[in-house]
Amino acid sequence: MRIALVSDVHGNLTALDAVLADLRQQQPDVVYHGGDLAFGGCDPAEVIDRIAHAGWMGVAGNTDEMLWTSAARASLEESAPKLRPLFQLLFETFAPATCELIGQSRREWLRRLPSELRHENLALMHASPGNLWRAPMDTADASELEETYKSLNAAIVVYCHIHRPFVRRLGTGLGTMTVCNCGSVGAPYDGDPRASYLLIDDGQPAVRRVQYDVEEEVKRLLQSDYPYKEWLAEIRRSGSYMPLPENR
Secondary structure (H helix, E strand, O other): OEEEEEOOOOOOHHHHHHHHHHHHHHOOOEEEEOOOOOOOOOOHHHHHHHHHHHOOEEOOOHHHHOOOOOOOHHHHHHHOHHHHHHHHHHHHHHHHHHHHHHHHHHHHHHHOOOOEEEEOOEEEEOOEOOEOOOOOOOOOOHHHHHHHHHHHOOOEEEEOOOOOOEEEEEOOHHHOEEEEEOOOOOOOOOOOOOEEEEEEEOOEEEEEEEOOOHHHHHHHHHOOOOOOHHHHHHHHHHOOOOOOOOOO
């Protein structure tokens, strides 16, 4: 059994098309997505249409949720006051712009996505159980990963959100759990601009990196009317998160 897990496309159609081509070569039995499909790129409608047409099941991400509700904003700003300018930008600028591009029917398609997906001994979610916004970083130690995900009682846990792929095997004997992050198709943050996804082959997870034409995607982005396109272009090029522009 070969299972592919694709996440955090963030409106980057060029990267998604490259991953789709790689998937045709890898021929997994099933593909699931981990959310954050549309928000943060100039082709959100096309990205949703590709995934919906492929018939992939998946889960909602935090930036998917932002397209239909701002309920999380108050608690986010309270817990991280230094990030209020970023949250303001996300909720007041990016969310409306993305909603306008995808239209009502695609937004409703996103809204119907569950928060968790199970496949035999696999559990998939965007961030952590019951929370679309908070998840351990790739530097988390074994105890943090176990504390966050052991309640799922799954042999393999896959989460997304942090844009940094890894595979970690925890515990020994019958108490083992493998925790994985599939990284990001459209906006990696680990310094490698290549698209990232996870392929589980007969229970063995591995990260796959896929080269795509970053400059072509940057060109599409800069020719669009998407907000803060120069900032997003630098994130695409660097494969790393860039601080919010001060002159915003």
